[in-house]
Amino acid sequence: MKALLEIxxxxxxxxxxxxRVAVLRDIDLSVKPGGVLGLVGESGAGKSMxxxxxxxxxxxxxxxxxxxxxFAERDLIGMPAAERRGLLxxxxxxxPQQPMTSLNPVRNVGSLFDEHLAKLGVAGRAERxxxxxxxxxxxHLPEPASLLGRxxxxxxxxxxxxxxxxxxxxxxxxxxxxxxxxTALDVITQARIVALLGDLCRQYGTAVLFVTHDLRLAAxxxxxxxxxxxxxxxxxxxxxxxxxxxxxxxxxxxxxxxxSLDGPLARLVSLPEHMxxxxxxxxxxxxxxxxxxxxxxxRCAGHAPPLAENAPGRWVRAAGQCLSAALPAxxxxxxxxxxxxxxGRLALAAEGLHKTFVSRHPLLFWKxxxxxxxxNVSFRLRAGEFLGIVGQSGSGKSTVARMLLGxxxxxxxxxxxDGADVTGRFSAxxxxxxxxxxxxxxxxxxxxxxxxxxxxxxxxxxxVVGRSAWPERLARAKKLLAETGLAPEMAERFPAxxxxxxRQRVNIARSLCNTPRVxxxxxxxxxxxxxxxxxxxxxxxxxxxxxxxxxxxxxxDLSVVxxxxxxxxxxxxxxxxxxxxxxxxxxxxxxxxTKALLAAVPPDDVNHVWDPHTASSALSRLDPAIES
Amino acid sequence: xxxxxxxxxxxxxxxSLPLVFLVSVLVxxxxxxxxxxxxxxxxxxxxxxxxxxxxxxxxxxxLPIHEQFxxxxxxxxxxxxxxxxxxxxxxxxxxxxxxxATIELVVVAAVFATIIxxxxxxxxxxxxxxxxxxxxxxxxxxxxxxxxxxxxIFFILLFGVALNILxxxxxxxxxITVGRITGFLLVDTLIQGRFGAFLNALSHLLxxxxxxxxGTAPLLMRVLRSSLMEVGNEDYMMMARLRGFSERRVLVxxxxxxxxxxxxxxxxxxFSFLFGGTLLVEVIYSYPGLGSLMVQAVANTDxxxxxxVALVYAVAVLLINLGxxxxxxxxxxxxxxxx
Numbered sequence: 001m002k003a004l005l006e007i008x009x010x011x012x013x014x015x016x017x018x019x020r021v022a023v024l025r026d027i028d029l030s031v032k033p034g035g036v037l038g039l040v041g042e043s044g045a046g047k048s049m050x051x052x053x054x055x056x057x058x059x060x061x062x063x064x065x066x067x068x069x070x071f072a073e074r075d076l077i078g079m080p081a082a083e084r085r086g087l088l089x090x091x092x093x094x095x096p097q098q099p100m101t102s103l104n105p106v107r108n109v110g111s112l113f114d115e116h117l118a119k120l121g122v123a124g125r126a127e128r129x130x131x132x133x134x135x136x137x138x139x140h141l142p143e144p145a146s147l148l149g150r151x152x153x154x155x156x157x158x159x160x161x162x163x164x165x166x167x168x169x170x171x172x173x174x175x176x177x178x179x180x181x182x183t184a185l186d187v188i189t190q191a192r193i194v195a196l197l198g199d200l201c202r203q204y205g206t207a208v209l210f211v212t213h214d215l216r217l218a219a220x221x222x223x224x225x226x227x228x229x230x231x232x233x234x235x236x237x238x239x240x241x242x243x244x245x246x247x248x249x250x251x252x253x254x255x256x257x258x259x260s261l262d263g264p265l266a267r268l269v270s271l272p273e274h275m276x277x278x279x280x281x282x283x284x285x286x287x288x289x290x291x292x293x294x295x296x297x298x299r300c301a302g303h304a305p306p307l308a309e310n311a312p313g314r315w316v317r318a319a320g321q322c323l324s325a326a327l328p329a330x331x332x333x334x335x336x337x338x339x340x341x342x343x344g345r346l347a348l349a350a351e352g353l354h355k356t357f358v359s360r361h362p363l364l365f366w367k368x369x370x371x372x373x374x375x376n377v378s379f380r381l382r383a384g385e386f387l388g389i390v391g392q393s394g395s396g397k398s399t400v401a402r403m404l405l406g407x408x409x410x411x412x413x414x415x416x417x418d419g420a421d422v423t424g425r426f427s428a429x430x431x432x433x434x435x436x437x438x439x440x441x442x443x444x445x446x447x448x449x450x451x452x453x454x455x456x457x458x459x460x461x462x463x464v465v466g467r468s469a470w471p472e473r474l475a476r477a478k479k480l481l482a483e484t485g486l487a488p489e490m491a492e493r494f495p496a497x498x499x500x501x502x503r504q505r506v507n508i509a510r511s512l513c514n515t516p517r518v519x520x521x522x523x524x525x526x527x528x529x530x531x532x533x534x535x536x537x538x539x540x541x542x543x544x545x546x547x548x549x550x551x552x553x554x555x556x557d558l559s560v561v562x563x564x565x566x567x568x569x570x571x572x573x574x575x576x577x578x579x580x581x582x583x584x585x586x587x588x589x590x591x592x593x594t595k596a597l598l599a600a601v602p603p604d605d606v607n608h609v610w611d612p613h614t615a616s617s618a619l620s621r622l623d624p625a626i627e628s
Numbered sequence: 629x630x631x632x633x634x635x636x637x638x639x640x641x642x643x644s645l646p647l648v649f650l651v652s653v654l655v656x657x658x659x660x661x662x663x664x665x666x667x668x669x670x671x672x673x674x675x676x677x678x679x680x681x682x683x684x685x686x687x688x689x690x691l692p693i694h695e696q697f698x699x700x701x702x703x704x705x706x707x708x709x710x711x712x713x714x715x716x717x718x719x720x721x722x723x724x725x726x727x728x729a730t731i732e733l734v735v736v737a738a739v740f741a742t743i744i745x746x747x748x749x750x751x752x753x754x755x756x757x758x759x760x761x762x763x764x765x766x767x768x769x770x771x772x773x774x775x776x777x778x779x780x781i782f783f784i785l786l787f788g789v790a791l792n793i794l795x796x797x798x799x800x801x802x803x804i805t806v807g808r809i810t811g812f813l814l815v816d817t818l819i820q821g822r823f824g825a826f827l828n829a830l831s832h833l834l835x836x837x838x839x840x841x842x843g844t845a846p847l848l849m850r851v852l853r854s855s856l857m858e859v860g861n862e863d864y865m866m867m868a869r870l871r872g873f874s875e876r877r878v879l880v881x882x883x884x885x886x887x888x889x890x891x892x893x894x895x896x897x898x899f900s901f902l903f904g905g906t907l908l909v910e911v912i913y914s915y916p917g918l919g920s921l922m923v924q925a926v927a928n929t930d931x932x933x934x935x936x937v938a939l940v941y942a943v944a945v946l947l948i949n950l951g952x953x954x955x956x957x958x959x960x961x962x963x964x965x966x967x
Contacts, residue, residue: 055870060757088872096870101863106885106961115881116871151961167871 003030003070004207005054005175010067010077012053012231014278021282023062024049024231028307031175036201036208038222038239040215040254042529044275045228047211048097051177054209055094056084072174090120093168093206095197097180099160103152109136109163110148116167135166139196158189165196172204179211186392186556191600194221195612213530215254216602219243220610224313227251230276230288233307236315240606247316247323249293257534259563260604261586267541268563270534274499287319292531295322344382347418347517347550348404348437353377354412355399373399375574378413379567383517383548386540388561388582390554390597391571397554400571401520404552406433418517434464438511440521444503448495454481454506455491461513480509483546485539501532508539515547522554537563558601562586570594636964640953644946651942652704655935656697664929669713700935709936714928719936722921727940728811729799730906730917733840736814736833738899740841741848748845749852749891750879756857768846776843777908783835784912795832797914804828836913840905844898851894855887862886889960896952900945 010027013020024046031037039047052058053069054076069076072091076084088094096102104112113132114125122128129148136144139162152160161181168176178197182190198221201208212218218225222239227248235248246252256269271292276284287293290300299319307317316323355374360367374396381387389397402408404415406426414423417436422429438461441447448457455477462468462476478488484505495503504524511519521540525533541564543549555561561568561582568585570578570593578591589595602610667684675683684690688699703710709719752764774782788796795801799813804825809816814833817826859865860883868882869875910919918937925933957963 057866057869082874085872085874088870090872094867094870096863096867098863102867104864104868104882104886106889106959107882108961115873119872153962164867 002033004033004035004072005029005031005209006068006070007050007053008068008070010053010069011065012049012058012062013065014059014062016278016282019282020063020065021278022065022231023278023281024053026307027067027233029226029233029236031207031209032223033174034201034205034207035224036210036222038218038225039209039211039228040213040218040225041228042213042254042275042531044230044277046231047228048179049231051094051179051209051211054092054175054177055088056081089116089168090171091174093171093173093176095161095164095168095176095178095181098184099164099181100152100155100157100184102164103155103160105152108149108151113148113167113170117170120171131170132166135170136163138169139163139166139200141166156189157185158193161185161189161193162196165193165200169200169204169206173206175207175209176201177209177211180213181210182217183213187558187600188392188596190217191612198612214602215243215251215258216260216604219606220602221612227254230281232288232317233315234289234317236307238313241314243604244606247310247314248289248318249295249322250289253294253531255604258530259534259537259559261559261562261598261601262603262605262608265563265583268534268538270538271531274501274532275529293322297321344384344548345418346380347383347385348381348552349416350380350400350404350413351378351415352413353400353403353410353415355396355403355408356411372574374403374410376413377569377571377576379569379576379579381518381550381552383550384544385567386544386551386553386565388553388555388565388568389571390556390558390561390568392556394573395571396574397571398522401439401522401552401554404518404520405437405439406430434461435514436516437518437520438514438516440508440511440519440524442523443527444500444507445495447507448503450495452494453491454486454493454495454498457495458506458509459513460510465514476513477509480512483512483543484509485535499532500528501535504528504532504536505539508536508543512543512547512549516549518550518552520552520554523556524553525560526555526557533560540564558586558597570597636957637954640950640957644950647946648943649701651946652701652939653697655938655942656700659931659935659938660693664931666713666931669929704936704939709939710932712925712930712933714925714930714933719932722933723918723936723940725811726916726918726921729813729915730903730910730919732812732814733833733837733906733910733915733917734899734902737837737840737844737902740837741844741898741902742895744841744845745848745891745895746852746888748849749856750884752849752853753856753879756853768849771842772846772850774842776839776905777912779839779842780836780909780912783839787835794835795828796835799829799832799916800825801828801832836909836915839909840902843905844902847898848891848894852887852891855890856883859883859887885959889956892952892956892959896949899948899952903941903944903948 007027007029010024011022012024014023027050029037029050039050041047049058053064056076058064064077067077071087103109110129110132113135114128117128117131122131132148133144136147141147141159141162147163155163181197182193185193194217197208200206210218210222215225219239219242225237225239225242226233227235227242227250229250235242235246235251237247242251243255246255253269253271257271259268273292276288276291281288286301286303287296287305290296293300299321303319305317305319305322307315309315310323353374354376355372357371357373359369359371377400379387389400391397399408403410406422406429409425410423414421416422417432420429420432422432426433455474458477458480459468459473462473474491477491481488481490486502486505486509490498490502495506498506507524525536528536537560540551544551551564553561553565565582567580568582569576570585570591572593578585578589578594585594586598589598599614600612667680667687667689671680671683688696691699700710707720709723711717712719712722715722748768752768755761755764784796787794800806806813806816806822806825806829807820809819813829814826817823817829865878865882868878873882906917907919907922909915910917911923914920918940921933922937924930925937
């Protein structure tokens, strides 16, 4: 069959220093009518750039130097801007990564839809309104007519994404470019959006360019996958083959560095460093993956291998030696968990934690509104034990963390640290708290003071305990850096001079400064790419082995919790609905919500059939009020 | 939804009322503290001590200070500010004559400032990154660094004296009289169908209002430009482009409404300053408004007039801010959430 979209040898360059660097190099891809091509890779791989290329919205000063992009027998690259705009929103639809901010905040759904349908040539305001209502109904949004008068901030992320999907399918496009359409959503909403997209595409015969960082998700929903690294396609293969038998060293790493919910529990293989940025690409003559490749040798620096077909339908950008060499496999290093019931010292005890938020009525100030954010949550944490708290946003898991840290005062219940009661305001037990419990912040970018050097940042907690001489602090800083896998010379750097992974290590080093007994980590790896995430997860596992540290890990990512945590608490609407040993809970969940959460995660085993419909429908039957 | 709008609006108005009261207390107290004795100014130089005391009692100045305030406040609430010492007329009549002139001047200046500010902001955004950027930066900085009274003098010299194409004193040419209906000349002349007089009044407004507008517009330009730049990186802008809308449509229908919100807040502040700016500009153009009245009253230490005009200024600033807040409420749906 003839391809719907054919990208042929495209090179896109950007200015760096005096010259230009290829941010996309020799891209060859094709999408069949009605087919689904997955573009998989980490941030900076160039996968979103391909979506922007199709839309003709490259960043300023980026330029297509070579190649063609044939869509339905017309070259999108040579086409005048006005003609291309005629195709966009009509024959080519887009679904964005951030649905909530992709709807104009000062215009309601109805006005955006009206504008969109007017561009499509639908005459008459009443007719456009009727079509908009029908389109919103088709994406299963409740009360579509009243939705037209609402704004993005009044809707959930999933609802915003449905509105955008409804808009994209209003013209029954031939091609849909979906750029990480479910990354900003929780797992259950992700399954529902994926199911919806699948249904609509089958119904209208729409082909999809599906951009994602999640290899397992791509393997389930795509026909073919192209793995991208540093602006190149490094491997192309039928989707299931790529997940089960990845051939390029990077594809293999991508799979073995992300934890999974099924299969044996093994230590993650992490890649060193991070993906080269624009500046680093400028000085790179050979293979772009070589600096991080576990099997690279002297031949790689001068030679950039071409993308070659080495079996029917399987393309790999690799030299002969790359495919024959043995890579460190996933199971090589046994992953040891701390002894859960080992009778260790009790580090943290929470009993009957309850938090009610009271807000005032806007006009009638004597009226109060009460929201029970956390209801009766209890747990005990021993030294060296890792506890995971999972649940979707709004389930109360972050409120639990804030109470443990003393940032919120519990409405009822007790918190004991190392046997000492610290319930109440932070200031009442400040000394005990700073010594015993510390927080690892979610976003290291904003948690590290940009005007301080790393040595000063990681020893910041020493300022609380009392004044320490600088040499003493510097010595402590070097020790902390060594423990978190950072080079000693990093002490002199500013946060802006570090990569995302390094910043998160600094963030962790700071939390360890006063050798606390308990760490609280709220979504600390959710902003990181999988290869960097693996480094951080392994670092936390090592810290448990070396120190008797206890960790409360708050995460929406079940596989991360499975990898690190001995025990898990599942929270739903403020309540702990299920609790137990992680393996036992995940193998045989009892509560329907835990079951729904687990079913929504795409499996690692390609032979395991995953249907997003069943994952999402179970939940909607049991709780129709849950966010759609 | 509309209940939310109404609730927020009512709350905003509810906050304004105590503010008016506080301002009136402040005006009253400050004018009691300055070393000016209204009795001494009202009696002949050869008055006896007994006569002075009698007048003091008659003017109510022997009462305790809070009773004096309540009497003044109760009357002021009914627009009775007492009698001017210098003009021997009720203060409310003086203000009533001058206020429409000043409102007319401020409104026309605000319209000019808005047009220049928004058009200039859009222009600066379009030339940003290109060759015109340095020139537009220079021009806006230059305009911004010149205070409005300097513009006033410059315009008089250029358009009034050198080119001699625009009038620069008063509200109308000497030969023209317009019957008073509302006090707003632009409105009255139109009601009476006197188109020539309308143009004459407008030409008198042109220079003073432009002087005021040029003191206000450059900041609006800059804020609009930088908000447009911020908005340019938002996801919904990319989404609008990806749905195939032209750059012009994206700018006008998607970027502008969002970028206008910070500009609107600034307009509230700036238009309040505009009222204060009339003080100098009115004197320079011999424009018979509140500013001129205030300057004369200060020169004569005419306390009742000063009190009255100061209160009118304060209420005007509160009203402008209230108006801007309500406008923001109409334009920004996020403000309408009743928490």
